[in-house]
Amino acid sequence: MASGAVAQLDIAALASAMDNPGRPAADKERDSNRKAPEVLSFLGLEAGMTAMDLIAIGGWYTEVLSYAVGDSGKVIMQNNPGRFVDNNMEIINDRLSRRSNIEHHLGPVSDVAAGSVDFALTALNFHDVHNPNPAAAQSFLGQIATA
Template identity: 35%
Template sequence: MFRPFTLVATAAALAAAAVPATAADAPAADYAAALADPARPAADRERDAARKPAELLAFAGIEPGQSVGDYVMGGGYLTRILSGAVGTAGHVYAFQPAEFIAFRKQYGDDQTAVAAAYANVDAVGGAFAAPAFPVPLDAIVTVQNFHDLYLKPFPEGTGDKASAALFAALKPGGTLVVVDHSAADGSGTTLSDSLHRIDKAAVVAALTKAGFVLEAESDLYKRPEDPRTANVFDPAIRGKTDQFTLRFRKPE
């Protein structure tokens, strides 16, 4: 069971040691072709201004030839861009949890359609806490999904199991980038179900427990005007939430 005081205190100390994003994390021109992919839906292109995909991929260190996991691919927005970013010599493994597909068939349909449209994308299945990535990965990116590991429908311990699975899925030296909606400091995972937010310190605690090292943090999606008290689907705040962006590394 998550103990907010102990884990948050530990996570806060670890977070203090993280290196802020620097000029080295600036967008790479190599992502331009991926963003210009004519196969991307118009709705995806309209989201680019807010989602800043080139900056995110640069922060994650995505390069041609890599094997990359999209952990909880949703409708495939990031999967499509990753496909172009890693190129024909690379591969993208797009994971959709079995629980999500059982809840809404569209999740499975989207996964099948995206994998069929891109030669270097494979659909990956499995339980939320046990993604069946078939090869060791150079990087994993997950956007607005980590808090879901603590929703009430999932058994206690799902977050720890998933964190361990993500650690195991990476090559030594591989990176994991987590983006999620910020909850109030000190709230741990207690607001994940009601507000769909999570305390950054709780994420750091779970992943460092699994063996990751917090390497850097970016202010890419920071919105200090968000009071972090509303459900992220509330029309007054949707699309304007404060979000943290963290890069973890699996030690060599």
Template identity: 30%
Template sequence: MARNLVVSVLAMAAFAGVAVAAVPENLTAALGDQKRPPADSSRDVARKPAELLALAEVKPGQKVADFMMGGGYFTRILSPAVGPSGKVYAYQSAEFIKFRAAYGAEQSSVVADYKNVTPLTAPLSAVGLPDGLDLVLTVQNYHDMHLKPFPADTADGVNRQVFKALRPGGLYVIVDHAAAAGSPLTVADTQHRIDEAIVKKEVEAAGFKLVAADDKLLGNPADDHSKGVFDPSIRGKTDQFVLKFRKPK
């Protein structure tokens, strides 16, 4: 049943004119994992995790990090996708847990369900990612590093830490809510969006090479970028970009 749902999601994306990457068996199986909450599975059509993780080249046996994991939606997919020989580091920043205790509880719940998941809760200034990672994935959270409570160089510092943690050839994949082109960083606070060009500039400054930029997979041309992402008229339907960076070998 779950496998059929995954196939249906991919078919709908293709029908809508979205370029669908080939989805390996490990990802199809991960989406059908019985430990995934129905509330997560119900969001698959909108979030397209199979196509996204195919783009991120997720394979069995890898060491990956779900950076600023939120409720654990992607952690719960990554765990079975990398399998028992792989490892997932589920990062929830100390600052976010202090702001909202539920973030810590959600992290603990995910860790209890998956043996190959290790929690990380250090502050953004010293994340504590292990070396030799194959992938660092962060979804809808990059802009948060530009919120007012954080120092202005927070994103730059995190990008350098991610660069160090990844193996040569490792990937840094970023998904976020698109702001209007040329928008200042202040929209991170007012709209929880960020200009794609800013992300590219900051990440490349840390030494990464941009290898793919996809504005269609999670794009929505009907989103005019004028509303905050929590506005009821656009929530869950924002225009999002996907950026894939590689650490040079």
């Protein structure tokens, strides 16, 4: 976890930030079912942290994380190279242009500096790692723990 003082996640402030007019309508349509402010608070995300969205693809959670950690925090949008990312580059670049605290890491988790991440999240995609290769999934989890 992060060293030093961090601020507890303000659920109401995050919900308000997510409702801003700059976010795409398609993203906002997902908000009510995903309940990100409550989920991220439950998981222990705090303002000021460095968070990593694993296998982010288009980055719905990446942008939400960027609001949650605030200007004093940072989000690493991790993606592995390939067609899923290639097909979503317009969306990815749009997110990166809207939020200055997001860094796109195009490469394996093992390339992220050890000890540089306070919080990691993968949403709606771990089955893509585990189902075809459970051993690779264990390795992936180990890489996350190291980052």
